[in-house]
Amino acid sequence: MAARCRRRQVVCLCVGLWVCVAGAEPLRYSVAEEKKSGWLVANVAKDLQVPAGRLSAGGARLVWKGADRYLELDRRSGDVRVKEKMDREGLCGQREPCLLQLELVLENPLELHRVEVRVEDVNDNSPQFSKNEFVFKIPEQVPVNTRFSLQRAQDPDAGANGIQSYAISSNEHFRLEVQTRAEGGKYPELVLQKALDREAQAQLVLILSAADGGVPQRTGTAQVRVDVLDVNDNLPQFSQAVYRAQLLENSPRGTLVAKVEASDPDEGSNAEITYSYGQVPARVPELFQLHPTSGELSVLGTIDFEDAAMYEIEIEATDGGGLSAHCKVVVEIQDTNDNAPEVTVTSVSSTIAEDSAPGTAVALISVRDRDSGENGRTSCSIEGQVPFALKWSLENYYQVVTQEPLDREKVPEYKVSIAARDWGAPRLSSCAGVGCE
Known part of the structure; x- marks a missing residue:
């Protein structure tokens, strides 16, 4: 027992x-x-x-x-x-x-x-642009069919509830075309279809709208102001259309990632170039710092491979006359055992x-x-x-x-x-x- x-x-x-x-x-x-x-x-x-x-x-x-x-x-x-x-x-x-x-x-x-x-x-968010007004300073002698990129709107909804189309208010000088990026995102472009004449009209005000595909449909709008300038007849040109860089995750703040370089054959202020971000995700300016005059892109925040393995960063070069050109910096993040x-x-x-x-x-x-x-x-x-x-x-x-x-x-x-x-x-x-x- x-x-x-x-x-x-x-x-x-x-x-x-x-x-x-x-x-x-x-x-x-x-x-x-x-x-x-x-x-x-x-x-x-x-x-x-x-x-x-x-x-x-x-x-x-x-x-x-x-x-x-x-x-x-x-x-x-x-x-x-x-x-x-x-x-x-x-x-x-x-x-x-x-x-x-x-x-x-x-x-x-x-x-x-x-x-x-x-x-x-569910369609519970409306499209929204990053700011209420976009300003373009465009010389009067810019050729017909010149394109001007507009920032795309953001809509956190998914699928058909996300942004499906863009439109611009009726006018004789510009039409709107929608381009598709390699990753599938869509963004609008203004295309000049009739030459500008500053003496006839010094400023145009257009309404840009974005619409999603939900039911009921939701829209967002922003104003596009075009200031017509006297002649600045050369656009900045980057030395490369695409810059590529590799970066270890957890790289210290200040680490140089890449340096972009644009030139402009104009003289005086029309040849002075400043660099800024183009259309980039909201996270990019928190992680990378772009020097406005040198074009150096450096680490600002904590880079984590587990958050993202690659960043595609659009950089805009603008001369003193308001003309802009764009390039891309593709940053590949390399994993470390952290x-x-x-x-x-x-x-x-x-x-x-x-x-x-x-x-x-x-x-x-x-x-x-x-x-x-x-x-x-x-x-x-x-x-x-x-x-x-x-x-x-x-x-x-x-x-x-x-x-x-x-x-x-x-x-x-x-x-x-x-x-x-x-x-x-x-x-x-x-x-x-x-x-x-």
Whole structure:
């Protein structure tokens, strides 16, 4: 009888880890942004074909950083409902599709189900230009068919709800054409279709409008003012149409990235060139500094490869007479091994029976590294001499399993530390669990 009682005693496994998220082959659902609290997204009990009671008995929970803010699970019914209205643009910016990736975790026995919720866009934003008025100073002898780039409007909505068309108010001197960049973005250009005559009309005021494709359609407008100047008959010319540079992430402030150079054969103020940004994302002026007279482009903020691997920067050279030319600087960001692996736990059993068979799962962990390539490749191991092993589960998930029979009378408790190392140079590592420094 005493031996049977001892077999019912348990071994305590202490694993001190923190929680993260991932998954594979998910249950897929969708919900439109701005839905009110209580909106039904799905019923996971029905889709998994399990009794709702299994969710309660298994302590079912959704695991995701921020999931408890936006979504909630009713364990009694299996309903997943909106807890707080979601703003797709705030969650994902321009990234499409906008996906919330969660795990549904059940215990006794341990189960992991990935859940993917797509946040659908609604047309809740209007196109907007960076300023209310754009001013062009154009000499009267500029040739017909000369083009003048206009800054494109911004609309955080996605797909058809984003900007679809541009228009200019009716006039005899300019028409509007829309160009498409290599990455798919559209921007408008003014094209001179009738020669300007300062003596006949010294100034033109036009209305530029941008329209999205939502229902109902939303529009934004800006004023375009054209000041007609006396003759300045040469445009600045860059030495190159495209400048290319490579830059290590985390380069210190002041690091020279590239130097652009334009010239103008005119004399006096008409030959004096200043440099400024053309159409660039709002983030570019925060990361790079452009010297207005030397054309030097240098590091201003923190460059992170994990944020962006490449920047395409348009630079404008303007002479003293108001004529402008454009070039592009393509900056390729090179990755460095600046992120250590992250070891996180999704589920853990704090006790286990000493007569449990080898291979019994006691915890589920994941390993993640934000770097790319070899810098993001990881390996994981259990530290020290303990009767546990790591068993690959899916993607970056591992199960902590027993390796051999346990004997509480010999060892009543184990403290487990798990280490992860990447393959970068130098190799970075992290440790999680009891015993880590």
